[in-house]
Each structure stands twice: as C-alpha cells, then as structure tokens.
Amino acid sequence: MSRLVCGVDLGGTKISTGIVTEDGKVLNSVKIPTLAQEGPDAVIGRIVKSIEDVLAMSNLKVSDLYGIGIGSPGPLDADKGVIMGAVNLPGWDYIPLVDRIKEKLNIDNVKLDNDANAAAYGEYLFGVGKGIRNFLYITISTGIGGGVVTDGKILHGANSNAAEIGHITINFDGPKCNCGNYGCFEAYASGTGLARLANEEVNKGAESMMKELAGDGPIKAEHVFESARKGDALASKLIDNEGFYLGVGLANLMNLYNPELIAIGGGVSKQLDMFYDKMMETAKKKALRPTFEICKVVPAELGDNIGVLGAAAIAFNL
Ligand SMILES: [Zn+2]
Structure with a gap:
C-alpha cells in the first residue's frame, strides 16, 4: 500500500x-x-x-x-x-x-x-516542479516568501532562514518593511506593497477608479487589479510597476540560485497575466543571460x- x-x-x-x-x-x-x-x-x-x-x-x-x-x-x-x-x-x-x-x-x-x-x-513533489532538481517557489500575497529546492533538497542554510526572499533589499532607502528594514522586495511587490503605493498616489490627489472601488476604506491590491482590468490609467501604471519590481526580484533570484523553473503562487499570482510580460522583460534586462535563458517562470499548481x-x-x- x-x-x-x-x-x-x-x-x-x-x-x-x-x-x-x-x-x-x-x-x-x-x-x-x-x-x-x-x-x-x-x-x-x-x-x-x-x-x-x-x-x-x-x-x-x-x-x-x-x-x-x-x-x-x-x-x-x-x-x-x-x-x-x-x-x-x-x-x-x-x-x-x-x-x-x-x-x-x-x-x-x-x-x-x-x-x-x-x-x-x-510543488516539487506533487506540482509544477515535479522532477525539477533546481526549482524555486515564490508566494506573493500580503508578504513575499519563498523556498529553494536545490539538487532535490530544500535549501535551509545554517539555521533554517535561507531564501527569505521577501527581505532582500531592492532599494536601500526605500519604504519601511514589516521586518524593520527599508526597501525590501516585499515592501514593494507584495499585495500590501502594491496597495500602499496605490493609497499614496490617491492621497496625493490622483484621480482613479480605485477610490470608488475602495469606498470608505483604504485601497486594497484587489481594487488596483480590478481598476487596471477596466482600463484605469493610474491602476495600470501601478500594475506595470508591480511587474517591474517582481522582475527585479526574479533577476536577483535567477542570478543567486540559477533555477530551471520558478513557480509563482499566493493571492497576487492569480493576476499573473496582468504583469507577466513586464516582469519577464525586466528580469531579462537585469539577470545574467545564462541564468535568465535556462529559467521558465510559471504559475504554481497546487492552489488552496x-x-x-x-x-x-x-x-x-x-
Ligand atoms: Zn523586510
């Protein structure tokens, strides 16, 4: 059995x-x-x-x-x-x-x-990474987390804190992150980061459908995606930036871990079609050519x- x-x-x-x-x-x-x-x-x-x-x-x-x-x-x-x-x-x-x-x-x-x-x-044993010896998984939701499978094993590091990819610095004087540091990948490209950037723009007086969708509360990531799908200019710009930040993060990960496959999961990944092209175009520009060329980037498979x-x-x- x-x-x-x-x-x-x-x-x-x-x-x-x-x-x-x-x-x-x-x-x-x-x-x-x-x-x-x-x-x-x-x-x-x-x-x-x-x-x-x-x-x-x-x-x-x-x-x-x-x-x-x-x-x-x-x-x-x-x-x-x-x-x-x-x-x-x-x-x-x-x-x-x-x-x-x-x-x-x-x-x-x-x-x-x-x-x-x-x-x-x-994802490595049962999902989209099956049989892929050098594989990386990223979850993008309220935060950003990840795991690296290298030669078929999870990379743990010295005390199990390897691949805390949400907290790699992408802008050394950027906004404050939950971890206390500034300008972490997560502070820009997580759902929370996207919502924060949207609220900043609207609070400065920018006009956008996102305001109506949010009603009395703050704008959430889902409002940004919905407005962008309906053609809202500011929301579309924010989604474009989201793709750019994710592309920067992916390029770092490709250069560091040289995976054959990166799977993207988490709530924000359900909107992958909205920022995939910008993300890949950015990763292509920023990663070393061989690390970019070997690596496919796909949605995760295991869902809920x-x-x-x-x-x-x-x-x-x-
Ligand atoms: Zn952080």
Whole structure:
C-alpha cells in the first residue's frame, strides 16, 4: 500500500490538517481556528485533535502513518523542530513542537519546516516542479516568501532562514518593511506593497477608479487589479510597476540560485497575466543571460491545498 502522511498547515488564524497519499492526493482534511491568543499549549492540543479527527474520518490509526509534516510561520529551526518566536503565533518562544507532537501521538517521523519551504517542496513533489532538481517557489500575497529546492533538497542554510526572499533589499532607502528594514522586495511587490503605493498616489490627489472601488476604506491590491482590468490609467501604471519590481526580484533570484523553473503562487499570482510580460522583460534586462535563458517562470499548481500538501511533502522527504 502506498504510504500515507498527515500534513498540518499551522497558520496564525487557522490550522488545516489532511491525510495525503504519496502521489499528492488529499484523502480527508479539516480546518479549525488556531486561536493563537490562547498560547502554545492550547494550540498544540488543537493540532493533535485535528490529526486525531482526520485519522478517524479516514478509518486510520497513528501507526498507519508514515509520518507527520508541519508547515508553520517562522522563524523556526527545522533541524531541531523548534519554533522560535513566530510573529503570528504570540508566546511561541522556542517551543519544541516536533518533540511535543512525537510525545503526544507516539510517532517517530515528525518534520517541521517554514510554510514557504514546505510549499516549495510540495510543488516539487506533487506540482509544477515535479522532477525539477533546481526549482524555486515564490508566494506573493500580503508578504513575499519563498523556498529553494536545490539538487532535490530544500535549501535551509545554517539555521533554517535561507531564501527569505521577501527581505532582500531592492532599494536601500526605500519604504519601511514589516521586518524593520527599508526597501525590501516585499515592501514593494507584495499585495500590501502594491496597495500602499496605490493609497499614496490617491492621497496625493490622483484621480482613479480605485477610490470608488475602495469606498470608505483604504485601497486594497484587489481594487488596483480590478481598476487596471477596466482600463484605469493610474491602476495600470501601478500594475506595470508591480511587474517591474517582481522582475527585479526574479533577476536577483535567477542570478543567486540559477533555477530551471520558478513557480509563482499566493493571492497576487492569480493576476499573473496582468504583469507577466513586464516582469519577464525586466528580469531579462537585469539577470545574467545564462541564468535568465535556462529559467521558465510559471504559475504554481497546487492552489488552496498547498499548505497541507507542502506540509505532507516534508514528511515524505527523509
Ligand atoms: Zn523586510
């Protein structure tokens, strides 16, 4: 029988847990609130309960599992299985999550990795990166994250913080980023960065359909895309800039990691057609020719299941 693992996508607001087959099918899954404010013990209890629930739904026991994989926000230490003060998980200061789960469920193979690395490995095992030894995954949503698969392995670096690509500096005196630094890739090219630039323009008095779409609230990334699709000049300019910033980021990544394939996921990637050409034209200008020429850039494939599938993938990887 094919091996089965349980993938747990631990997020700041929800926990998604599913039983996953070796060929990347999710058999059963549950989604519950994290209730992160209740602290690590309560959240770990809910993770365990979610695993027991999907096992029961699937008529399985813990001993039927090949392993459990957990994708979580960082920073964390994947080797030690420890979460070290994740921003979205208050109170998680050096929590040995892997040991706690092993102990509670009496299972040996439990793996932890940050959610972007897990997603990258999920796309590598089950999705668009299948069989591609040098592969890079980028998620563009409220932030920008990424994972690098190099020679078939996730690149972790010295303490699991490699490929924090959202925080490479693309403008050394640029706007302040969530991480405290200035001019990070994420501060420009994430959905949040795009919305910030849109609000700045409109607050300076620029006319745009984005204002009407946003109503009384601030402009969001989705309003920029919708207005651009309807021909709004300012929104179109902002989307063009989005493509430019992403192209700059991609060129850096091509030069650093020399991947054969870059897959783009996350909410903003659903609008990839709007900025793909500008992004590639910019990357072509800025990357070294051989790193650009070998590299295809495509949408990620796993969609909404990527959290659970990515977490499962890291448990399949011994
Ligand atoms: Zn940053």
